[in-house]
Amino acid sequence: MAYILGLIAGALGILISVSLHEAGHMGTAKAFGMKVTRYFVGFGPTLWSFRRGETEYGVKGIPLGGFVKIVGMTPQDEDASDEKAMWRHPVWKRTIVLAAGSIVHFILAFLIFWGVAATSAMANPALNFEDPYIRVIDCVQPADLQKGCTASDPAGPAKAAGLQTGDKVLAVGSTPITKYMDMVSVIRALPAGQPTPFTVLRDGQQVVVQVSPTTVERPVDGKLVKVSAIGVSLGHDPAYPATVEYNAFEAIPVAGDLMGTVFKGVLTSIKKFPEKIPGLWTAITGGERDPESPLSVVGASRLSGELVEAEEYPSFWMIAGSLNMFVGLFNLLPLLPLDGGHIAIAWFEKVRSWIYARLRKPDPGRVDYYKLMPLTYTVILIFGAFTLLTVTADIVNPITIFR
Numbered sequence: 001m002a003y004i005l006g007l008i009a010g011a012l013g014i015l016i017s018v019s020l021h022e023a024g025h026m027g028t029a030k031a032f033g034m035k036v037t038r039y040f041v042g043f044g045p046t047l048w049s050f051r052r053g054e055t056e057y058g059v060k061g062i063p064l065g066g067f068v069k070i071v072g073m074t075p076q077d078e079d080a081s082d083e084k085a086m087w088r089h090p091v092w093k094r095t096i097v098l099a100a101g102s103i104v105h106f107i108l109a110f111l112i113f114w115g116v117a118a119t120s121a122m123a124n125p126a127l128n129f130e131d132p133y134i135r136v137i138d139c140v141q142p143a144d145l146q147k148g149c150t151a152s153d154p155a156g157p158a159k160a161a162g163l164q165t166g167d168k169v170l171a172v173g174s175t176p177i178t179k180y181m182d183m184v185s186v187i188r189a190l191p192a193g194q195p196t197p198f199t200v201l202r203d204g205q206q207v208v209v210q211v212s213p214t215t216v217e218r219p220v221d222g223k224l225v226k227v228s229a230i231g232v233s234l235g236h237d238p239a240y241p242a243t244v245e246y247n248a249f250e251a252i253p254v255a256g257d258l259m260g261t262v263f264k265g266v267l268t269s270i271k272k273f274p275e276k277i278p279g280l281w282t283a284i285t286g287g288e289r290d291p292e293s294p295l296s297v298v299g300a301s302r303l304s305g306e307l308v309e310a311e312e313y314p315s316f317w318m319i320a321g322s323l324n325m326f327v328g329l330f331n332l333l334p335l336l337p338l339d340g341g342h343i344a345i346a347w348f349e350k351v352r353s354w355i356y357a358r359l360r361k362p363d364p365g366r367v368d369y370y371k372l373m374p375l376t377y378t379v380i381l382i383f384g385a386f387t388l389l390t391v392t393a394d395i396v397n398p399i400t401i402f403r
Helices: 002-031 091-119 157-161 180-188 251-271 273-284 297-309 313-330 339-358 369-396
Strands: 036-052 055-070 134-136 168-172 196-202 205-211 214-220 223-229 232-234
Touching: 002 036, 002 055, 002 091, 002 297, 002 313, 091 251, 091 313, 091 339, 134 157, 157 205, 168 180, 180 223, 251 273, 251 313, 273 369, 297 313, 297 369, 339 369
Parallel strands: none
Antiparallel strands: 036 055, 134 232, 168 196, 196 205, 214 223
16 A cells, blocks of 8 residues: 555656646746746646636646646747737746746755755765775675565675675775775676685774675676675765764755756766667566666656655655656757757847847848757657657566565
């Protein structure tokens, strides 16, 4: 039941954020004197609506988003002759209206991150989690670390050999280690069953421990492969606490730092979209799902359900905040029909008019959106196909955290 409630909460959160996105467009448009005729949550048949002033507000039957109708967004629209049409307003006002949806997502992300930082224990910023400190576990990384080891999980060679939580690995065999992930790569390539010296720093002293790795399966590039493992996970310097707590005021800069971290992660994920497509197809056709592959709304909702079921509420909210950051940034890409595409065209018109004026040439006027329709439809087709691919993968071969 907790899983279902979490799944519903995740989906509802997405619907609310999208509705607030559209409300951002509507509120700024009205504030600048533009005419807004409709604001609806959902698509399809109208379930309920009312009119206030010149705007109809309501709810439609398919809860997959929402929309707002601002009169005359382009000079080619049927209602472009209206005196309160959007295209008639200065470019800076149109830019604010078009960007308002993404700004709402950024505000929501900040508030969510602030709430998490103010109410939950956060990773200690004094720690460098790239350092090769280890946490020793009883078995070789079970499928569900949150629920502990099971009888079917191989015993942990690290614990049996005498490695301890808080040890800092300095070398594996003759290979010096400076980063945790480098250590993981070296361990995976070790011969299984053969003792290997691990040089660790413990209580200020170097200690050498002989560890015999075992063989396990791990996902690599979307496929399960056999590698060596010893039964450790990422640890931290025992001289510092792993987590710290902040009050409401202290949580403000922490939320800002989280915004910056997620911002960089989103940009990286957007750049990697094309190279992730083959992995999604592999997952759909029966292969292993890459845990770093893109998620759809379906996948995000399923992960939300798992986190609520496991009572990992801070992580639930972190997903919500990260998703708002992603949608906000993605929507600002300079491509039609995204808001970023409309902003790019508005400023292209402004700059072009300025250049023509300096050259004492007639103003070339507005961009003809009809000439851009083939490009717009191409973008819609690509995004639609990608969405269909991710939704299908999230249904037939979902990414899971605890299952």
